[in-house]
Amino acid sequence: MLVGLMRSLTIAFGAFALGLVIGVAGALGKLGGGGATRQALDLYTTIVRSVPELVLILIVYFAGADLINGVLTAFGQEKIDFNGAVAGIVVLAVVQGAYSTEVIRGAILSIPYGQIEAAHAYGMSPWLTLRRVTLPALLPFALPGLSNLWLIAMKDTALLAVLGFGELTQVTRQAAGTTKAYFTFFIAAGGMYLLATMLSNLLSRRLEAWATKGVAHV
């Protein structure tokens, strides 16, 4: 079960990080991109946020596997079987990306526009503006939403059990099935998840306190 927990946490962390990258790119695309980019991103976030994760995970899993294998066969390579952890990370990242796009978009919108204008006035390149001004400034606005997303990422890893990945919930089910002590094992797994979320809560509160150091409290 501890191995399962570690796997769960690894997948959650990977998915969250990759989702963040998608989120930043998506938010910038939604705010600064052309019409087509914006609408494509709108479509992506709307669909992902209104279709159940379980269904999405199945679709992304099968479609992704087909797509990559299609590309591989087109280049004359052998088909590959997917490493469970990598597939899980990618699948969950697609889901997380949509949510973090919205969180980060909201956070960027709540940065006083003068700050970004000032960066332009100093002759900063867009990339430098993003790195030096936009990202640090959006942190206090985005952190509550992002810490929420991290919790969701952790709980969503349980859904991968349906696909048969050996993460915490799946391992627990197997253990419970062999020993017939369903109640004990599920309670124990619940305790592990709870511990992980409570620790993350503590951590995110610390982080928030650190990130909002320079922000006036209203």
Add this chain to the structure above:
Amino acid sequence: MVHREKVAAGRLRMDTGTLTPIVAAAVLAIYAALRMRWDWLGDYYPLLVRGLGMTVLLVVVTSSLGMLLAIPIGLVQVVGPKWLALPARAFCTVIRGTPLLLQLWLLYYGLGSLFPQFPWIRESGLWPILRQAWPYALLGLTLSYAAYEGEVFRGAFKGVPKGQLDAARAYGMSGFLTFRRIWLPQAFRRAMPTLAGETILQLKATPLVATITVVDVYSVAAQVRQQTYLTYEPLLLICAIYIVLAVVITRVFTRLSGKSRDNTAFRKT
């Protein structure tokens, strides 16, 4: 004149804005109609409708029951005595801190394996019900909704300005009357937008019950997938179904919140 042109231009822009998704959907629909197999629809149609009914029923029943539970859970955390507030707080933390899938499995497999050990449960009249899967699905989803909503209501109750409550007391309203006429309606209005989002999340949680053998619309799609070896068609179909359901939920809540706003406007005059 200028103003009208601006409005017209705005409308035009909105039209092109909504056009692309429609075009994308149309292209996908045409592709789906031409390149995919839909002949299984005839065979599975009755089952799909039954599954859809189950999904809708689960969302409606569990959100209503959950809401009824959530109001006291939120309330005791704001005004309740400590021995009520602490368990409510713990309940919210535990439910929100563990995956719903795990909760459902705990209830179904865990409780389900504990119950048969007690003869008096097995001999009671409830046993035929407890042997089925849906009570566990109902309980799990209701508790989950109650915990998330309890948190929402806690914030909503807290957010009502204290002056309003003081004013009610000054009018000589009793505690319960204040709650019914002032506190609850205002908290409800505050919670409304969040409730809409949470109910969509509840809709998105329903396919999990398929893993404990309740036949909802998702499990029908999974069945189609296993029996016909078609991967994308059933999944796309239920995607569309869930999107439509989400739109319906949004509409219902927009109408509800519009109504409650009218109410307050009426009372103000």
